[in-house]
Amino acid sequence: MSRFFSKKYRDLVPYDTSGEHEAGNYIRLNTNESPFSPSPKVLERESKAAGTQNFYPDPDARELTAKVAELWGVRPEEVLLTCGSDEALSFIFMAFCDGGAAFPSITYSFYEVLAGLNNVPFETIPLSPDLSLPVERADWPSGRTLFLANPNSPTGLALPRAEVERIIQGSRDNIVVIDEAYVDFGAETCVPLIRKYDNLLVVQTFSKSRSLAGARLGLCLGQAELIRDLRTLKNSIAPYNLSGSALAAGLGALEDEKYTRDNCRTIMENRAFTAVGLRTLGFTVTNSLGNFLLARHPRFSGGELSQKLKASGILVRCYSTPEALAPYVRITIGTRKQMEALLEALKKIEEDERQ
Amino acid sequence: MSRFFSKKYRDLVPYDTSGEHEAGNYIRLNTNESPFSPSPKVLERESKAAGTQNFYPDPDARELTAKVAELWGVRPEEVLLTCGSDEALSFIFMAFCDGGAAFPSITYSFYEVLAGLNNVPFETIPLSPDLSLPVERADWPSGRTLFLANPNSPTGLALPRAEVERIIQGSRDNIVVIDEAYVDFGAETCVPLIRKYDNLLVVQTFSKSRSLAGARLGLCLGQAELIRDLRTLKNSIAPYNLSGSALAAGLGALEDEKYTRDNCRTIMENRAFTAVGLRTLGFTVTNSLGNFLLARHPRFSGGELSQKLKASGILVRCYSTPEALAPYVRITIGTRKQMEALLEALKKIEEDERQ
Numbered sequence: 001m002s003r004f005f006s007k008k009y010r011d012l013v014p015y016d017t018s019g020e021h022e023a024g025n026y027i028r029l030n031t032n033e034s035p036f037s038p039s040p041k042v043l044e045r046e047s048k049a050a051g052t053q054n055f056y057p058d059p060d061a062r063e064l065t066a067k068v069a070e071l072w073g074v075r076p077e078e079v080l081l082t083c084g085s086d087e088a089l090s091f092i093f094m095a096f097c098d099g100g101a102a103f104p105s106i107t108y109s110f111y112e113v114l115a116g117l118n119n120v121p122f123e124t125i126p127l128s129p130d131l132s133l134p135v136e137r138a139d140w141p142s143g144r145t146l147f148l149a150n151p152n153s154p155t156g157l158a159l160p161r162a163e164v165e166r167i168i169q170g171s172r173d174n175i176v177v178i179d180e181a182y183v184d185f186g187a188e189t190c191v192p193l194i195r196k197y198d199n200l201l202v203v204q205t206f207s208k209s210r211s212l213a214g215a216r217l218g219l220c221l222g223q224a225e226l227i228r229d230l231r232t233l234k235n236s237i238a239p240y241n242l243s244g245s246a247l248a249a250g251l252g253a254l255e256d257e258k259y260t261r262d263n264c265r266t267i268m269e270n271r272a273f274t275a276v277g278l279r280t281l282g283f284t285v286t287n288s289l290g291n292f293l294l295a296r297h298p299r300f301s302g303g304e305l306s307q308k309l310k311a312s313g314i315l316v317r318c319y320s321t322p323e324a325l326a327p328y329v330r331i332t333i334g335t336r337k338q339m340e341a342l343l344e345a346l347k348k349i350e351e352d353e354r355q
Numbered sequence: 356m357s358r359f360f361s362k363k364y365r366d367l368v369p370y371d372t373s374g375e376h377e378a379g380n381y382i383r384l385n386t387n388e389s390p391f392s393p394s395p396k397v398l399e400r401e402s403k404a405a406g407t408q409n410f411y412p413d414p415d416a417r418e419l420t421a422k423v424a425e426l427w428g429v430r431p432e433e434v435l436l437t438c439g440s441d442e443a444l445s446f447i448f449m450a451f452c453d454g455g456a457a458f459p460s461i462t463y464s465f466y467e468v469l470a471g472l473n474n475v476p477f478e479t480i481p482l483s484p485d486l487s488l489p490v491e492r493a494d495w496p497s498g499r500t501l502f503l504a505n506p507n508s509p510t511g512l513a514l515p516r517a518e519v520e521r522i523i524q525g526s527r528d529n530i531v532v533i534d535e536a537y538v539d540f541g542a543e544t545c546v547p548l549i550r551k552y553d554n555l556l557v558v559q560t561f562s563k564s565r566s567l568a569g570a571r572l573g574l575c576l577g578q579a580e581l582i583r584d585l586r587t588l589k590n591s592i593a594p595y596n597l598s599g600s601a602l603a604a605g606l607g608a609l610e611d612e613k614y615t616r617d618n619c620r621t622i623m624e625n626r627a628f629t630a631v632g633l634r635t636l637g638f639t640v641t642n643s644l645g646n647f648l649l650a651r652h653p654r655f656s657g658g659e660l661s662q663k664l665k666a667s668g669i670l671v672r673c674y675s676t677p678e679a680l681a682p683y684v685r686i687t688i689g690t691r692k693q694m695e696a697l698l699e700a701l702k703k704i705e706e707d708e709r710q
Contacts, residue, residue: 001580001583001584002553002578002580002581002583002584003553004450004451004529004530004554004581004584005450005451005584006449006450006451006452006453007453008449008453009449009450009584009587009588009591012587012588012591013591014586014587014588014589014590014591014594015590015591015594017414017415017590017594017595020411020414021411021413021414021415028410031410031411033409033410033411034409035409036409037406037407037408037409038405038406038408038409042405042408043402043405043406046401046405046600047398047402047405049569050393050397050398050401050402051392051393051398052392052569053392053393053397053566053567053568053569053570053604054388054389054390054391054392054393054566054567054568054569055383055388055568055569056375056376056386056388056562056568056569057569057571058376059372059375059376060372060376083438083593083596084593084595086593086594086595087593090592090593094361094363094364095359095360095361095364096359096360096361097361098361098362098363113591114591114592116591117588117591117592174359175359198357198358199359207411211408211409212408212409213408213409213410213411213595214404214407214408214409214410214411214412214598214599214600215408215598215599215600216412216595216596216597216598223357225356225357226357226359228356228357229356229357229359229360229364231369232364232367232369233364233367233369233472234369235369235370235372236364236367236368236369236370236468236469236471236472237445237469237472238438238439238441238442238445239369239370239372239441240372240439240441240568240571241438241571242571243569243570243571243598243600243601244569244570245401245569245570245598245600245601245604246598246600249408249600
């Protein structure tokens with residue numbers, strides 16, 4: 001640390017990406033990416049836009065914002081496009097957390113990083129032993145901005161919209177943020193609730209279902225007043241937050257919603273196939289509605305199993321914290337062929353152990 | 356403003372992009388973009404990368420960082436790549452301004468926005484009547500992080516490296532940030548000073564000389580300890596700050612340094628041509644080393660002149676604040692043809708006035 005570094009950030013613990021980019025020729029089931037290339041329409045749009053990159057992109061991203069509004073059934077002023085959904089979360093932690101934050105004890109670990117960065121005190125909501133959110137809301141922290149990934153990561157467990165609505169109704173003096181990064185793989189979106197509640201923000205991403213993790217494109221939906229506040233921050237930090245290429249990619253993806261729907265259906269089929277295979281092998285598997293499964297081997301810890309799989313050429317995610325996740329691995333759902341290779345490798349690991 | 360908006364940001368005045376994206380078929384000389392498309396190598400690299408955008412980009416941008424280090428003559432750990440140079444400036448305002456900031460009274464207006472955002476108190480250094488920095492340092496604010504755009508914007512005036520070095524030596528207890536967004540059009544870079552001074556940061560961008568304003572790619576150079584602090588922030592705010600497309604574009608641009616050099620030479624020639632033309636028409640023109648000229652008409656205010664030029668189909672930048680800039684327009688240097696059209700339009704404006 002340099003002698004100049006702000007005292008505000010000296011204890012900051014950054015997000016750890018170290019395990020995510022292992023070099024080598026692996027089947028990569030560790031970062032919840034889509035196994036499918038982006039739609040050809042994405043490549044077409046980007047290729048068309050590439051020659052004019054000497055010009056600044058539209059800082060208000062009007063064309064893509066209008067398209068999102070149309071497809072999501074909201075008004076353009078209820079949409080903010082961001083550099084990945086991480087940027088949306090970052091703006092929300094800045095804008096709306098004067099009263100502190102709360103999120104489940106097991107969830108997307110970036111929330112805790114952003115709380116630290118913005119000096120936002122936070123409490124966690126302990127999960128039930130089956131990793132679901134406790135139904136008894138009376139025990140939840142109150143008076144805080146609530147961050148709920150729905151489906152949650154890495155459990156994959158999702159609340160139905162009616163359940164989320166009850167949470168929003170019970171927290172009218174604080175904002176409820178529903179992080180729907182994984183919503184397109186079978187969960188219910190809360191976007192239709194936006195018009196009803198001035199304390200709701202919904203965050204989504206183009207990274208997963210639209211095969212655009214590399215393009216850095218996310219969005220935040222909410223009533224116009226909230227979006228205006230976020231836009232004030234956006235225009236004070238990164239007026240040109242989205243590249244021309246990202247805007248083009250987004251437009252291309254939305255021109256091919258059938259491609260997205262088809263890919264999501266395939267992922268859901270492969271998820272069901274993989275869950276059955278894992279349970280047959282003795283795993284405990286959560287009822288994930290994400291593009292991943294959280295699975296526990298009857299004997300190996302998550303760390304042990306991920307090491308064994310890595311030796312077989314397959315990367316999955318394991319967790320050193322929180323402790324409750326130590327028995328688990330999180331497995332991204334890839335192509336059918338990748339999933340077959342995974343189950344094959346796991347069988348082999350079983351057999352080797354029995355010898 | 357919503358009832359939830361943080362009290363920290365209620366008085367925030369965002370960066371104003373409203374005048375920058377006028378719709379219509381204009382010759383656009385108002386945002387200091389390059390008139391030249393990016394190098395064909397950029398398009399090649401991006402096109403190759405487009406099909407794998409379903410994967411996350413390398414959060415450490417190792418390949419492009421190594422390439423920058425090689426070409427700039429520094430070590431990889433002395434480089435941080437950012438989403439435009441604006442993101443570098445944003446991280447610096449967060450990281451290194453506990454003692455406040457100082458910058459010239461006329462400079463890139465985003466510094467003041469970032470100071471406001473980060474609650475950093477700032478003082479300005481009044482410029483001399485010819486818009487140059489006052490030589491007498493004793494009157495400069497002390498004990499603050501110094502932000503110097505070199506060349507300065509919108510004056511275009513640049514300090515020689517030896518002069519900047521004296522400033523750095525006189526401010527050893529505070530960081531000096533040299534913003535070299537426009538350095539490639541004839542000014543001296545301060546990158547060679549990095550090894551000597553632990554209180555120097557140099558910020559650059561791919562937006563101008565490398566024709567990549569739309570790609571959002573900037574960089575910050577400094578000693579490893581400073582870069583590590585900035586990286587801590589980066590990994591806490593936007594671990595995946597750069598898209599795969601931006602990384603590919605950067606690599607393509609650096610594979611074609613001749614293209615960049617040739618374009619810079621053309622811009623400098625066109626700048627000289629335009630300055631002569633403007634002076635012939637009675638304008639006062641600063642000795643700009645940027646890809647723009649700051650020019651004052653003998654009678655019309657900047658606002659009046661920019662309105663007249665707009666009516667002739669040409670956009671230039673004028674200023675309502677600070678007051679000292681009211682007589683001026685800032686004219687981006689475009690192609691020779693665009694500059695001829697500009698001078699033609701100005702002649703016509705003169706003639707119309709005389710009738």
